[in-house]
Each structure stands twice: as structure tokens, then as C-alpha cells.
Amino acid sequence: LNTLTAYRNIVGDMGKLASALSLLGWDQQTHMPAKGVAIRSQVTGKLSKMLFEFLVSAELGAYLAELRNADGLSELERASVRRVGKDHDRNRAIPAELIEEQSIAQSQAQTAWVAARQASDFAAFQPHLEKMVGYARKFAEYYGYEEHPYDALLEDYEPGMTCRKLKAIIEPLRAELVPFLRRLMEKGTRPDTSLLDGTFDAETQRRLCRRALEVIRYDFEAGDLADVAHPFTTTIGPGDVRITNRYLEAQLLSSLFGALHEGGHALYNQGMPEELYALGLARGASNGIHESQSRMIENQVGRSLQFWTFFQPVLAEFFPQFKKAKANDLCAAANVVSPSLIRVEADEVTYNFHIMVRFEIEAGLLDGSIDVADLPRLWNDAMKRYLGVVPPNDAQGVLQDVHWSMGYFGYFPSYMLGNLYAAQMFRTLRKEIPTLDASIQAGNFEPLLGWLREKVHRHGGAYEPQELMRRITGHELDGSHFVSYVTEKYGAIYKL
């Protein structure tokens, strides 16, 4: 099969450009000096364009056409042809001028968003957002869809997901969680967090995070931990998956959970065999599945009593004031629920509400039932309905996230799906490893990691998310597992 070799070569070359782009992006956030930005954006622009040209090339198209009907491909090769083929088709569907135009509008919208958020001035951002919505709607038409234009965009982040399916997931979730949150706030007992008061040296936090990452079996020989303003994980290639974090001296747990979250993402990529990288399957099954890996390590593991039973003496090694702290009290303090304005600061119970607010608005923007001009009002109404809080200004409301200025419509649901996938997977995991609690409590994370590697990591993007969930848990995504998880856990912590 000469075509297969040629196909693998071109996909391999795309992977090499993508690796260089990952490093350029990582460096831009970690080590690049301020004055390096001009050349960096030129270099990134050039390599991105080269990568795009590979992706939409007639050459790749010809290989894909032949390989789609070929025999003798391995299972992973077939998955690669499906996945790369979809990317190829979608990107060829959009006229090159439109992509160029949108990319210019995007960079203007981003600049405008930064200024608008700073001034809390939605009107200044509105024309830019209208443009970005316009492009999203055009793209949706070019991509094509059966029911709802939003479906065409969701496909980028969560293959197979649709507006209808999302509504069917959200409805029961909302119906259960809105009253649960009210009960929690009205009848529950808020954990005492005073033991976390104080200031905590940043360098000591950094060392603590390093230890926590070792504990969860993050491989430092295949990674790096650097400082940034907004933490993220970057995959430069097999054997090079880097975590970043930040350290706030007034908030000890912020950096720790940041490290566990990014560590979860990183374990996913560190657990993928090289063949997945070579075939363009190393982005994972979907954004939502990737998020499930970070949320599981952060929440199901890191915010559990088993974890704190093991981790309290570790914490005390670094911050001796916790020598006599009780695991119970630390765990409770790490699980405070409070309806708040900002998504990225939300707890497990309220996080999904922030997504529901955004999903309602995005779907309406895409099908034309919502006007951009009405967003501030609609945002505040929805916040009131879901969370019972209303932003005092748009900076803390509709202007808080960067996504729309980038044209990322359809991205937000991944965060919620990540939470739901994590709860469902973790339920299966506990059933299949009855000794899990005991091993976490003993600081042995090998059984956990072994299961994740076998069931999730090693498959990378070989399966679409619902197929992966069927293989792991026996059925497709079912939000009720998240409801049980959250109501049981927080019912107990809040002594309902």
C-alpha cells in the first residue's frame, strides 16, 4: 500500500508542524520576553498556514479518497482516515477568503474584547461579537447539519453531539440540581474554611504541586512544570507533555487543584502510544473526554476524603501549620459550594449552570432567535434563574470569557460534558477496582492510573466519545451519574 505510506508521511509532517506550533505557543505563555511578540505572531502565522495547506491539500484529499475504501488498514489507521478525513472535508468546505476574513475579524474582536471587558462596556464589543456570530453562522452552513446550525459547530469539539442531545442531557440535570443547590444553601451547613486562612509562600506551593504531580504519577521525564498567568497543558509530542500553573499566596488550594486538573489532562496525553501521535489521533476522543480526565483527577480524586487522608501529612511537610489538621476538615474546606458570577471559579455543584447559561445563548445566536444586542439582559436573567445571582456589571457577566471573541461557539458544553463523563467513568472505575479507595488513601495511584491508561488513555482519538463511553461503562453518556455523585457527596458534606 504505497498510498498508506504517503498518507502516513503527510500526516506525520502535519504532526511535526503541530509540535513546533505547540512549543511556540507554550513558550509564548511561559518564557517569551515581551518584545518577542511581533516575530512570534509572524512565525506562528506562517507555520499555521503551512499546516492548514497540508490539511486541505488535494494530495491529502486523494489519499483519503483511496484509503476510505481500502482494505488492510489497521484499526487505528482506519480511525485516522475517519478523523483526518473529517478535518480535511470541513476545512475545504469553507472558502479560503472567508477563513482569512474571519481570522482578521477574530484578532480585532479579541483586542476589542480585552478593552471592553476592562471598561465593562458591552456596547464596544457588540459589533465585533455580531461579526463573529455572523461568521459562525456562515461556517455552520458550509459545514452542513441536519437539525440545528449549532450541531455543525459542536462537531469540532464533541463529535456526534447535537443541540437536541444536549438539551436532553441538560433538562434532567437542571431539574435536579437547581432545587438541590437551593436546599444546600438554605438547609445545609457550610464547611468551616478558616483553617485555610493565611498567606502561603509561592515557592513552597510550587514544590507542593510538584509533589502532588509525582503522587498522581505524572512523568516529569516526559514533561515540565512552568509558571503562567492562566494555567494550561500543552502536548508537544509523545514524551513531552507540559503543565503550567500559577500560585496565589492567599489561596493555597487554588494552585494544588490547578496542578491536579492540568495533571489529569497531561496523564491522558502521556498515556497515548506513539502510533496515535503518528496518525493524528493524539488530541483525544473529544474536548469533553479530555476535560473528564482533568476533572476526575481534580474532583473525584483530589476533592475526596481518601485523597486528603493520604495528603494531609504531605501538605504538613510543606506547610507545618497543617500538622494537626484533620483530613475531614481539609476535605470539607476544599468542597465549599457557593453560587458565584465567574465560571472559572465555580465549584462542582454550580459549574454546569454556568455552561447552561452559555449554551442557551449560543444556540439562540446560531438559530437567530437571540440578538447580540440583548445578550447582557439575557445573560443576567439566566444567571438569576440558574444560580440566583446577578452580575453587577458586564465584565463579571457576559464579557467574562474569551471564547466568543475567538469565534469558539460550541466549545463551552465540553466543560460540562467533562464533568458528566468523569462522574460516569469514575462510577465504573470504583466498581471494577473495589480497592480503589484504600489504595488512594495509601497514596498508591497506580491502580487508578492503570485503569485510566487501559480504558481511556491508550485509545486517544481512536473512538468517538459515545463509543468510548459504551466501551468503558457499557452505555452512552447519562447525566444521572453526575447527579448521584454530587447529591451524595455534598449532601454528606453539608449535613443535609
Place this chain on the structure above:
Amino acid sequence: LNTLTAYRNIVGDMGKLASALSLLGWDQQTHMPAKGVAIRSQVTGKLSKMLFEFLVSAELGAYLAELRNADGLSELERASVRRVGKDHDRNRAIPAELIEEQSIAQSQAQTAWVAARQASDFAAFQPHLEKMVGYARKFAEYYGYEEHPYDALLEDYEPGMTCRKLKAIIEPLRAELVPFLRRLMEKGTRPDTSLLDGTFDAETQRRLCRRALEVIRYDFEAGDLADVAHPFTTTIGPGDVRITNRYLEAQLLSSLFGALHEGGHALYNQGMPEELYALGLARGASNGIHESQSRMIENQVGRSLQFWTFFQPVLAEFFPQFKKAKANDLCAAANVVSPSLIRVEADEVTYNFHIMVRFEIEAGLLDGSIDVADLPRLWNDAMKRYLGVVPPNDAQGVLQDVHWSMGYFGYFPSYMLGNLYAAQMFRTLRKEIPTLDASIQAGNFEPLLGWLREKVHRHGGAYEPQELMRRITGHELDGSHFVSYVTEKYGAIYKL
């Protein structure tokens, strides 16, 4: 001039690939985890190949042919056409298969060299070195030359330099410096270095080096200081010129002079306008001129009494044991001369001898008057003649440098030329700025930097080295300035 725009675009694109390659290289030495090496070498290989394909492309060749005879180009554009044109011609002169072959042999030779040096086993390296010499001779024939095959290779590192010119430079230098070194050793008084005994915390050294770099006006907003095993400077682009350094707890001054040396290289690139980068002229006038900038800051400035008069209290801020140290004593201790085996540890007086040894051998290997098999003996003989010391083994002798295993024949003279250029430039500088000593002594490095920017940095690779020297000092390279500098300085320090 549409051709000019097309030419500038292609050279601009080459610059972007080169920038990405610089970052990949920098990261490999600074932050890349051990397991990241496999994908890194693939990525670097791919981008290098792309860059090479741009350079030898028929498209670029056509633009160059047209622009060589075109009117209306700026002076810098004409320089770019000369310089890029030469690179294009030279690289097209070599058959692609031969480049491929040589590159494979090179990577084998490097691996063999590492093992051979470790085992001090020249015989194990000999067949690889013979191959590398063979390729160098073939390349020289393809490049073409008038007098000596070595000239064809020198051109890569030092445009316009020839074997004959080098001999004419070396002969009087040798004639003066060999007896001077003997007198220094026999009749001079070696400075007392005991005040530098002790161990010096690495983190404090790192902060001291940062301060020293601020002092010489290195711009941290356009750079970065990272840790490595072997210090170097990398230019990622205008506004992004990064220094690396290492810290030995037993050798305080090693990191300081390392920082000043790399800082000198970095000031050169930080001082080049963007237009030079856009036109492929940002590598500098030559390797030797680049080295002159690092050696001047390290030696003419950093090893002067004026510098230490200012720097002693700064040093004492970081290492209080130097509170009562005298500038005189610190300066003398930083200027110890001792004939030694290892080039990279050599002082100002003996450094050039190490280069003369290598030059004699390289020229002989290229014209066939020397056989690789005789190298250990010839090396040791030459060391005896120039320095009066003989290596106890080949690891500390003929096997000490990596260059030959990389096929870099003709590179070594740049180091010596850097020393000579620096002495000659510095003489002019002091004449033109009579207050230089006073300003350095006061910690004001602005006059020095202003002069370097105006005379050297802002021109980048616009002029060939001898033309640049004429413009700066009124005449071409003249080694006698270095002789005066060294004999006056060390005669005084050694109380001859």
C-alpha cells in the same frame, strides 16, 4: 519592483522557519524533558529541510539573478542579495545526495566522538574523522577556491578570510606572544587568587549574573536567562535574544564571565534593527565579529580594573565576604595566566595558541599534507611548541572539541579573530570616547553600548568583516593591537 517584494517574502519566510528552529534548539537545551528528544529531532529535521528547500529553490535563484543587476535597491537590500545569494550558490553547488550522506556520517561521527572522548580512544574516532575530512575536502572542491581548499570553508564563518591571510596574521602574533608568555611565567608574579577560594551558592550567583547583565544594559524585556550545561546565546528574532549560563559552586567567576560573554553576543543581536532580520542579515558580519562582541564585554570590559572598581561593592551585595576586598586584587585574580590543555578554559594570553594548533592541523588536513592517523602526535607536538604543555591523553588533547565531529572545519579561527577584532575595536573606542574608563568605573555603560550600537550592532551583516573594520577603525584587521593590549595589561598585572 515586484521581484523585490517576492524576494523579501521568501527571505522573510526563511527567517520565520529559522526563528522556529532557534526556539526548538534553545528549548532542547533548557526545558525539554529527556523523553521529548525523539519527536524533537523529527521536528527539527523537518523544519531544517523546509528551510534548506527554500534556500536552494529555483524560485529564489531566479529572484536573486534578477536583483543582482537591478537598480533602486536600498543598501541593505543589496547586502541581502549578496549574502543570501552566496548562501544559495554555495548550497546549490553541493549535490543533494552528498549533503544527505554527509549529514548521516555527521550524526554517526558525533556519537562516536562522545564515546571516543570518554574512553580517550582516538583510534575509535579516527575512521569517522577521516570521513568528515573527506566530505570537507569534497565540499571545498564544489565550493571552489583560488589558492587553498581551506579558503572555501573559511568563507562560511569569516567571509573574505583565507589561509594565506590567516598565516600572515598568526606569524607575528606567535613571534611576539610565545616569548611573552615565557617571560610572564618565568619572571612574572602570579596574582594571588586565594580570595576567590570557597563555595558560592548557585542561586546567588544566578542573581549576581542577572545584575551584571542589567549593568551592561542587556534588555531582559527582549531576552531571557536560563540554565544549561554549556552556555550559549540564541537569537529567536528581533526582541527575543536569549542567554543561557551555568553555575559552578566552586568557581565564582566562571558564571560571571560566562554571563558577560553571552551578554556581549546578545547585545549585538539586540542592537540590530528589524530590517536586518527581515533581510537575512541578522547573523552579524561574521563569526569572528560576533565573537569580538562577546570577548570585548568579557575581557576588555569585564576583566578591567575600571569594571572591578565599580563591581566590587555590587559583588559584596550578593557575597558579603567581599565587602572589604580591593578592586585591584579582584581584578588581578580574574586575570591569571596559565598555559593549560583545554581551549575553553584558556586565559586571554594563551587562548590564541589553542587556535593556532587547530589551524595548522585543519589546513594540513584540507590540503592533504597531514593524515588523520598522525593527529595525536601532531597535536601534542604543537601544544608543546606553543604552550609548553603536553596532554597526558587524547581526551584532554586532540579529542577535546566537538567541532570536527560536526564537520566544522574552518570554524576555530573565528575565536582567535574575535579576540583580535575586539582589541582593535576597543582601541578605537577608547580614543573616540576619552571618558570611557571613568564611565565604566561609575557603572555607566551607556556610552560603551551607544558606541557599539552605532559602529557595530546596527549594521549586522551589512558589511563583510574587513569592510566593517575599515569603517570602524580606519583599517583592516591588524593583530598588533591585540599584542599591545595583552603585553601592556599582563606586563602590569604580572609586574614584569
